[in-house]
Amino acid sequence: MDNLWIATELFYPEQTSTSFILTKIANRLSEKYSVKVICGQPVYDKKEEKMSAFTLNSEVSVHKIKGFSGDKNSLVFRSFRLVFLSFSIFFYLLKNMKKEEKLLIVTNPAPLILLISILKVLKKIELVILVHDVFPENTVPAGILKSNSLLYKFIKKIFAKAYSKADKLIVLGRDMQSVLEEKIRRYTDTSKICIIENWGDVRGIYPIPKEEALNSTSLPTDKIIFQYAGNIGRVQGLIELLKVIKSVDNEKLIFYFVGDGAVKKEMLDYVKFHQMKNVYFDEAYSREDQLFVLNRADVAFVSLAQGMFGLGVPSKTYNILASGKPLLYLGEENSEIDLLIKEKNVGYSFRNDQINEMIHFFNHFDEKAITDLEHKKNNARKLAENHYSEEIILNKFYNII
The missing domain is CATH 3.40.50.2000 (Glycogen Phosphorylase B;)
Incomplete structure (x- = not known):
């Protein structure tokens, strides 16, 4: 089986939506790939709870990057943690990925998008980005950056170029598709954006009185x-x-x-x-x-x-x-x-x-x-x-x- 690498901030046994979605995707894709996951240590759910609807296939290999503790709601701590995690994942993949292997990343942690665009050039990997959040545009409504600042404009430009390096961009909706199309238009003529929505647990969640x-x-x-x-x-x-x-x-x-x-x-x-x-x-x-x-x-x-x-x-x-x-x-x-x-x-x-x-x-x-x-x-x-x-x-x- 060919290798498929998955890089993400959050993964099993975290119960946040990003972790849940990436774990389910990894399980499904393990049916046709040898799936290798590289991720951070649990931040939100530090105890592994047994859940019938949320398990990890034994075929999926997981490597967790050692991190450090702090206030997850602190913007300073979270920013520092994500930068550290991004560089750690990058160097691990640089060492362990082979040329022309396939990599799926999600847009958390955001700095990883820039680093993986470099990895793509170095190793000619096939890159798929699952876009859950569009960075740095999402920092403006959050009040973190101002849209007219030079820093924001610089970050927006380098991230747009990094997004354009992907072989496929998977987005969650039609509005996100239009934003990404505009974002990468300057750097590529190739149409490589597709929509895959999130899902609902129709078996485990249903109407009750x-x-x-x-x-x-x-x-x-x-x-x-x-x-x-x-x-x-x-x-x-x-x-x-x-x-x-x-x-x-x-x-x-x-x-x-x-x-x-x-x-x-x-x-x-x-x-x-x-x-x-x-x-x-x-x-x-x-x-x-x-x-x-x-x-x-x-x-x-x-x-x-x-x-x-x-x-x-x-x-x-x-x-x-x-x-x-x-x-x-x-x-x-x-x-x-x-x-x-x-x-x-x-x-x-x-x-x-x-x-x-x-x-x-x-x-x-x-x-x-x-x-x-x-x-x-x-x-x-x-x-x-x-x-x-x-x-x-x-x-x-x-x-x-």
């Missing part, structure tokens, strides 16, 4: 629950969402945020300061808990901050669909999730600046809206089963790589 899912919580059972579950980070626009919720006057609704991340404390402080009685918080949850967590919602938030068009497609979307829950998307118009909602009638979509429209929507969410929810719930589950199952999406990776 809301009352059953709420059993272990203190949430009221007689309310319509709008839920955000996942990383409470800088690019989700959640502080802006709280400002909208502050103006909502509908006693039928509550808003439930589940997870952890860089802006959670700021959200907690905001809710406490404004004495918002319709907002609830819960801790981060494991992948094993998703079935119950997702089924607590009547409607599930998927959000991206202003300026994130084409820079990411939230993977949580597809498990939400698997649970039969409609989406409420807050983000750029004509982004992949916005198009999905409008084309398949699986939820509601608002631009980040449609503040008055969102307040009106929440305040007028009545019995008629609840009836419409049932139709959207059925559409969501059917869409996950027919288009975004694990088998369907992994077959696309098998055929393309």
Whole structure:
């Protein structure tokens, strides 16, 4: 069997979405390649938990780069760690990869993209980049870099050239495809961008009665629950969402945020300061808990901050669909999730600046809206089963790589 190398920041047994997706891809591709993974040490999930839906094939070889501990929410620590990890992976591959072997990398850690473009020249490898985040463009809405700064323009230029060196670029949606096409146009005429969406776990996640899912919580059972579950980070626009919720006057609704991340404390402080009685918080949850967590919602938030068009497609979307829950998307118009909602009638979509429209929507969410929810719930589950199952999406990776 030919060798396929996979380089990533996160891999099994981490339960984050990137790790889960890369592990599943590695398992599937081990059916036709000898798969060798090079990755970092666990950062988020340091204990290996037995999960029936998440295992690693014994045929997949894994080498973990030794790192160092620190605050994962610290921008300085995370940047230093990713640079160190990128150089470590690069030198390991430089030493161990043979000429013309195949390499799949994901866009975490970002500095690795630059280093691997050098490796491609040195060893003439076949390079496939799975684009989960578009760097450095995603640093602007996160407030890390300014789009008019010389540093940003320089980094953007060298990364565009590095992306263009790939033999294939796999993106998550139509908006990301258009961004990447524009990004690499200056450096290559070759069309090598293809779309492979993320998938939903349609076997392990499915609709269950809301009352059953709420059993272990203190949430009221007689309310319509709008839920955000996942990383409470800088690019989700959640502080802006709280400002909208502050103006909502509908006693039928509550808003439930589940997870952890860089802006959670700021959200907690905001809710406490404004004495918002319709907002609830819960801790981060494991992948094993998703079935119950997702089924607590009547409607599930998927959000991206202003300026994130084409820079990411939230993977949580597809498990939400698997649970039969409609989406409420807050983000750029004509982004992949916005198009999905409008084309398949699986939820509601608002631009980040449609503040008055969102307040009106929440305040007028009545019995008629609840009836419409049932139709959207059925559409969501059917869409996950027919288009975004694990088998369907992994077959696309098998055929393309």
